Amino acid sequence: MDVITIDRDRCNLCGLCIDACVRRILKEERDAVVVTDPALCILCGHCKAVCPVDAPQLKAYRADEFIDAPSGKDIPDPDKLLAFFRSRRSIRHYRAQPVEREKIERIIEAGRFAPTGGNRQHIEYVVVQSKERIVEIRDIAIDVLADQADRIFKAVEKHRTPEGVLPESLQMAALYSDSWRQLARLRSEGTDWLFYDAPALIVSHMVPLGNTSEMIDAGLSAMQMVLMAEALGLGTCFCGLLVIAAETEPKIKDLLRIPRGHIAPVSFLLGFPDIKYPRLVSRRRARVQWL
Numbered sequence: 001m002d003v004i005t006i007d008r009d010r011c012n013l014c015g016l017c018i019d020a021c022v023r024r025i026l027k028e029e030r031d032a033v034v035v036t037d038p039a040l041c042i043l044c045g046h047c048k049a050v051c052p053v054d055a056p057q058l059k060a061y062r063a064d065e066f067i068d069a070p071s072g073k074d075i076p077d078p079d080k081l082l083a084f085f086r087s088r089r090s091i092r093h094y095r096a097q098p099v100e101r102e103k104i105e106r107i108i109e110a111g112r113f114a115p116t117g118g119n120r121q122h123i124e125y126v127v128v129q130s131k132e133r134i135v136e137i138r139d140i141a142i143d144v145l146a147d148q149a150d151r152i153f154k155a156v157e158k159h160r161t162p163e164g165v166l167p168e169s170l171q172m173a174a175l176y177s178d179s180w181r182q183l184a185r186l187r188s189e190g191t192d193w194l195f196y197d198a199p200a201l202i203v204s205h206m207v208p209l210g211n212t213s214e215m216i217d218a219g220l221s222a223m224q225m226v227l228m229a230e231a232l233g234l235g236t237c238f239c240g241l242l243v244i245a246a247e248t249e250p251k252i253k254d255l256l257r258i259p260r261g262h263i264a265p266v267s268f269l270l271g272f273p274d275i276k277y278p279r280l281v282s283r284r285r286a287r288v289q290w291l
């Protein structure tokens with residue numbers, strides 16, 4: 001089956017699609033645009049998006065999603081956009097209020113439209129809203145982290161000098177191991193300092209291709225989702241600790257229904273914030289070289 005066909009009745013041979021094609025697989029031949037090597041097509045849709053007469057047809061996608069791009073007034077004002085980016089905070093206090101499915105679907109949509117290397121679109125998502133399952137996953141993750149923390153702690157302590165000083169290279173590990181152990185301590189006091197009692201958890205996963213772009217893909221999609229959540233009045237917090245625990249303990253992937261061979265590079269908590277941040281924060285100055 002052809003991945004792209006060019007509707008000859010519509011095509012006016014303007015050549016825009018030929019120039020836009022990243023794979024250089026479109027060319028004009030005997031008064032028609034032809035696809036020279038369909039197997040090379042990455043289905044990016046640029047040929048259709050650029051065409052003034054909508055001649056390219058891509059069978060893989062829903063035609064009704066190729067709608068007019070926003071223009072002028074619909075594009076966010078740069079100052080407002082930056083303020084919006086800056087106002088997102090990692091939320092660690094959530095209301096005990098479930099998140100409506102429509103909102104989560106819009107969040108996933110935001111992730112779906114993020115770019116992926118080679119347009120692979122290989123990210124899959126798991127949404128967990130069952131309180132019992134969230135707690136089950138959380139408890140396994142905390143146990144895994146506490147266990148790792150003990151091992152790190154022991155390894156690090158061997159390097160402490162008689163004066164009680166740790167080499168600088170191990171200070172970070174000591175700090176982490178301490179905060180991971182604290183998760184178990186806090187849980188015993190009834191405080192969830194891993195998932196923060198969030199009513200929903202979203203995890204991205206994919207078949208590993210051994211390529212750095214997959215981590216970036218997952219991160220980009222997650223960032224778009226997190227910003228969409230923000231626009232919907234929701235709060236989020238990335239949970240790298242769950243990612244670490246899931247790589248160590250396969251039961252976590254099983255509970256998430258993630259195939260064991262998949263990597264799960266990003267997860268974030270989601271819910272209605274029970275905290276307000278009326279002030280933006282500062283960050284280190286950007287270290288930039290202008291060449």
Ligand SMILES: Cc1cc2nc3c(=O)[nH]c(=O)nc-3n(C[C@H](O)[C@H](O)[C@H](O)COP(=O)(O)O)c2cc1C
Pocket residue numbers: 088089090091092237238239240241242
């Ligand atoms: C990849 C990644 C993993 C993170 N993992 C955790 C985590 O496990 N637990 C947590 O509370 N925060 C986590 N965070 C949130 C960061 O601590 C937070 O983004 C940072 O302190 C800046 O605060 P802000 O997000 O409010 O700007 C993570 C953030 C990123 C980008």
